[in-house]
Amino acid sequence: MRSTWSLAGYALLIALAGLFCPPGHAQTLSVEWLRVEGPQPSSLDTPPPPPQAAVAARWSGDRNGAPIRLDLPRQSGGHWLRLSVDRDIAADEELVISIGGARAFGALAYYPPGATRAVLVSSLDNDGTMLLQQGWELPLRQGFKRGDIAYVRIQGRISSALSIDFTTRAEVARQRLSNRRFTIAAYSALLLMTLFIAGLWAVNREAVYLYYCGYLICISAYMLVMSGWVGVPEHWMSEPARVNGVPWAAATLATVFQIGFTLRFLDLPRWLPRTAKILRAIMWLNLLWLLVLAAAFERIYVYWYIGGNLLLLAAIPLLIYAAVVALRRGAEFAGYYLLGWTPLMAFAGMLAAKTLGWGSVEWTEYGLILAVVLESGVLVMALTQRAARHHRHRMLRREPA
Structure with a gap:
């Protein structure tokens, strides 16, 4: 009987701990796809939509959870995305916003959090490689404060299936090094086979x-x-x-x-x-x-x-x-x-x-x-x-x- 009461007491303590000490809240990123009326300039470096712009769709995801996934249709004027967070991100955390996808090509305009001028981000910014790079890395050099807004304008020449998430600069560097080694191994094999076939042609004509x-x-x-x-x-x-x-x-x-x-x-x-x-x-x-x-x-x-x-x-x-x-x-x-x-x-x-x-x-x-x-x-x-x-x-x- 005493053991039964002891177990019940432990269970009550655990329940109270869960009630009054909830788990820490994970960093949440919110992405809004804005509906912009009228023709849009062809240049990516254009002012962002006003704060009262209509929202066509909204997504959110935790920093440690699965990436946010969104499908954007083909649209001649491109797409505007509005990004925000619910907790401050310090600059010394060295985080970047990673936007990737199977059809992530070209350049985009990026307004860092709280900034009024755009930064053009191209796939060529990633060590000049376009072979295995599928997307863009948006730096957060000044951090990302709650209440600040970041804007992204993406070309809409073709439909896009994108994923958006936080990652670290160290992880980005590691992925680039892995891609580089993978490509070096493939090219080395091709070079050897090219020389061998050239020898066969020289002999057989x-x-x-x-x-x-x-x-x-x-x-x-x-x-x-x-x-x-x-x-x-x-x-x-x-x-x-x-x-x-x-x-x-x-x-x-x-x-x-x-x-x-x-x-x-x-x-x-x-x-x-x-x-x-x-x-x-x-x-x-x-x-x-x-x-x-x-x-x-x-x-x-x-x-x-x-x-x-x-x-x-x-x-x-x-x-x-x-x-x-x-x-x-x-x-x-x-x-x-x-x-x-x-x-x-x-x-x-x-x-x-x-x-x-x-x-x-x-x-x-x-x-x-x-x-x-x-x-x-x-x-x-x-x-x-x-x-x-x-x-x-x-x-x-x-x-x-």
């Missing part, structure tokens, strides 16, 4: 090796430019041309070399002559579209990526179909092609669709890099076997009867 070597060079150039390791001198061209035009050109040429390689590697003019003609047409359309970009970049670069990605999306199913049919009809290395190219083309298609505003898979860029390395390894093995077979055939022809 066949166009199939040259096309694949050109593909590897272009995809490596794309990775180097997008990762910020290689930059175009500022006096050569405008910033949009350096930031967008150069990687677009490398990616387009990689597609051209890829199609040319496929035509010869699978011997498509023999197995599928009509499909081969269509693929050749797509290859020439890519080159023509690239010439249009070079000739009128400043006038069309805002919309050029749409045509480039649509051409890529048109080529992908044709390449897969051609490889499957060639395999069924007896093409010797079509199985290698399917094993190597299918994951790569799946991720390339996802990335192209995401750029156009379809889909919101956040790990597409990581998957694309892994698929490039996997595809290169598989195709290098296939090309090595192809070269060895041709060498044996040449030796047999040289032997006396």
Whole structure:
């Protein structure tokens, strides 16, 4: 009986402690999507909406909880977000507001808490890398006091699925270092395979090796430019041309070399002559579209990526179909092609669709890099076997009867 009363007493003490000593309140971030009427200036550096602006939607989340997730539709005038907190954040906490997402591209205008002037934040501010960086880091150098308001204006050219959360500067630095190591490992593997394929071409002098070597060079150039390791001198061209035009050109040429390689590697003019003609047409359309970009970049670069990605999306199913049919009809290395190219083309298609505003898979860029390395390894093995077979055939022809 005494033990029963003791247990009851302990339970009462615990209940009273929970009643009069509630747990500490976590930091809460509130995000409001403002409804702004009328046309908006194209420049991001514009005054924020008035305090009485209507709120289209509101989200909130704890600092230690799950990130706030919001879906913003396509909107020509862009989107205004209003951010606030319920407790003060000191400057020495070294926090930043992280805005990320699968389609977080370009620049945004950021009004720090209590500030009256905007700061343009670009993906290039993150050590110049655009390859694996998906979003923006908004600094809180003066902290974030309760009652202050921060504004963010995001471009609305395509729909966006975003996540907003607090993170630390140390965590941001750690993530950048991890991304850098990941890209270095991938590029090192590509460099070794490029040199090996160049050696095969020097020995055999066949166009199939040259096309694949050109593909590897272009995809490596794309990775180097997008990762910020290689930059175009500022006096050569405008910033949009350096930031967008150069990687677009490398990616387009990689597609051209890829199609040319496929035509010869699978011997498509023999197995599928009509499909081969269509693929050749797509290859020439890519080159023509690239010439249009070079000739009128400043006038069309805002919309050029749409045509480039649509051409890529048109080529992908044709390449897969051609490889499957060639395999069924007896093409010797079509199985290698399917094993190597299918994951790569799946991720390339996802990335192209995401750029156009379809889909919101956040790990597409990581998957694309892994698929490039996997595809290169598989195709290098296939090309090595192809070269060895041709060498044996040449030796047999040289032997006396």
